[in-house]
Amino acid sequence: MADDDRNPEEEFQELMRRLLSGDVSGIDPEQLSRLSGMQIDPAMLQAVMAQLQGAFNGTSDGIDWSVTERQALHIANQDGLGVTSGQRTDLDQAFTLAGLWLGEATTISDLPRPARAVTRGAWVSATLPVWQELAEPVATSIADALTAALGQQAPDDMQEMIAGAGRLMRTVGGSLFATQLGQVVGRLSTEVVGGGDVGIPLMPDGDAAILPQNFADFGRDLEIPDDQLALYLATRELAHARLFRHARWLRLHVISQVRDFAHGIRVDTDALEELATRFDPSQPDELRRALESGALLPERSEEQTAALTRLENLLATIEGWVDVVTEDATSRLPAAARIAEAVRRRRAVGGPAEQALGSLVGLELRPRRMREASAMWRAVTDAVGASGRDALWDYPDLMPTSEDIDDPAALIARLTAESRGEAAPSDAMDDALAQLLAEEAAASEPSAGSGSADETPDAADGAGSPAQGDGSIDPDASRDRQGSGGDDDQGAPGDQRPV
Template identity: 75%
Template sequence: MLRRLFGGQDGNFDADQLEQLRAMGVDPAMMEGVMRQLQAAFSSAPAGGISWDVAQRQALHIANQSDLGVTSGQRGEFDQAFALAALWLGEVTTISELAEPARALTRGGWVEATMPVWQELAEPVATSIADALTEAMRSQAPDDMQQAIAGAGKVMRTIGGSLFASQLGQVIGRLSLEVVSGGDVGIPVMPDGRAAILPQNFDDFGRDLEVPEDQLALYLATRELAHARLFRHAKWLRLHVISQITEFARGVHVDMDALEDLASRFDPQHPDELRQALESGALLPQRSDAQTAALTRLENLLALIEGWVEVVTADATGRLPHAVRIAEAVRRRRAVGGPAEKALGSLVGLELRPRRMREAAAMWRAVTDAVGPAGRDALWDYPDLMPTSDDIDDPSALIARVQAHARGEQPVRDEMDEALDALLRGDVPPASADDETGDDPPEEQRPV
């Protein structure tokens, strides 16, 4: 029966084999139905073993259950808010407008628009979990089953990958009930140059703020446009953020001891424990040093993005009487996050929190006061101009560089500049005596 399942053979299962399951307390009819469903899933699985369609279906199922849609009145209100926000932003930033108009989006529409990015971020973790399940099955199977297990690698990858994809879909579906806008989670999950607000979640967010709805709509529309404009202007920025996240995710591996302990107690009739283990991050061990370094770089990058957006939004919405109050509510919300965002962090081992947002915002404010919006925004033109972590701590050196550039002064040359000029001129330094003789260094100096 296993050979027929793993080999993807068609046809009926052996009735005698199924009947033998009755002695084990298993309903043969129920088992046959389960086997047929598994066989159909395995035969239609993609080559990589992970069906991301499962994640999207799960997410859409949750999002659409409570989706009230977008009325024509809501669409008109947010169209007006985005139009006015675009005018205000034009007064405080040199970064140009979006090519496409922003729009009001349903929860299901947000899931469909953002799922490709979630897939890209989660794929390294999904692959790691699928590989771990395959290895756990191989290591625990008896010797007489090793041959069958060896031919079931794709099947086990499908099981692990589909299980993870299903959990990811549930988390993204719940996240669609919380996010207010496309840039609400701080990373570029919307397609490039797109901005959106979810009116249903906007109503939930503003219910207890005691702020006029039109002011809240204008503030959030301005913030969303600023976020989308930044990523459209700095075309390298999206890849930079995604690569930092995937670099972190590639280092994620599964705690085999925790997995084996869970497998020894696992009851297929009660899979809640496995689901909870995936969502809580219990199968992901502590971060490695490389992951910690990658996470620090990512947190600094997100803080720079969020800080710039906060400063530009504050300047653009200075006319709103409740702008400061709304800004503080948004800042608290980004710092704490909602239940679904926390579940996403546990699932992929990554929290998307701009922990240094206040410090980064203070840096951008100092830069704006010193050199104006044009000098500030020019720092996003190229990756090598972007402020560093040290600049967040003390922006004085950054401000001095930007002011010197505005005056037309050339930066102070260093050894790297001299070496590059020599290389371009073809001035290759003479080889050392050791290089000419080809002698090896002493044994104690050789790399291990």
């Protein structure tokens, strides 16, 4: 049978046999493009083939994240638009004024580098290392599941070939996930307005940026002057970047919380096996849709739910502080309240790309308690001022907890007491600890008293007691006499010796 007469399924089977046998040198990328139907450019397919060749030759290890970058940049740079000189000037002026206003609203210092206007592609390149770090646990889990599913689904006569192809399947599975992540990040670059839009610290430390293309899309239907909108968003972006620059531990804290959640993700092997039984090589979109929809990720475990709750509280605490500081700094803007509400709604709903990210890695980055956290920070600011509020970011153990978001009264009582130099009000744990210490002290007093009597029998008889008038000083009696002004009973100097 000639090659042209073979149907797509037979051609795919032949391709898999050649891949699993290690013979990838003669595979034509155009053949893969015809089979996949994904409309991927030949250059990218050539890179995938080079990765497969490296997997067989032992030169490839782990996931090639360059696939993610190429796919994301391909989407981000599709329109080919850059930042015009007018856009750069307008945003530079907005950032300058926003920095002055923030200096009045917070004690957290300015950034070491000026904020800037960036293209979508520049945002992708700057944030990709963080995306890679967050997605790596999920990509590894999917790659391992694909390897296991292949061994279970393959016929007996192919088991020998599959036994030595585990590394290949990890590479293929990881590359598949990396490609999907690149598509999500690329689409996300068309939605975000600033570096802090997603809530997590994506930009490098000390960097703040606004994407002019997306800024224009965001303000199109708000009927708000562009200069006011730019000032508000610049202030918010600077506040977010300043906070993570000031609290150096906060970046690692957020990333660790996300990774704690991601490490618990497992692939639904039943769903993967069911997909494999009906997979049509001529219709690969089904696998892509399964990845994007989250169909391969099972329901969250209790540990994952707890980790997600902790992350949501942390992100809400950060966003709430940014909200309050931005509100105070932009109080001069007539449209500040309308812009703030638009930003809150946008963060609560999220865009299509952010929803796709949640399906791909099972993680939603939208804080559900942002309004409650903002109310807490407003109450703290009114009680102790900006300096007392911002000092809570100096150390991790000072940061407000989820209980403080629920009821900030105890936090405010402690902060106001500390500002007056008083002891902080005790809570139930402090009271229980104090009672326990008091009981232990009371239990030890009798034994201490009996030991003293045995060691000084004369004192027990009163022979050397200050009350017997031998001239030795009783501190209590001396204080009583000094308080009354009398000193006639102090005795001779030579007699003022302890017994």
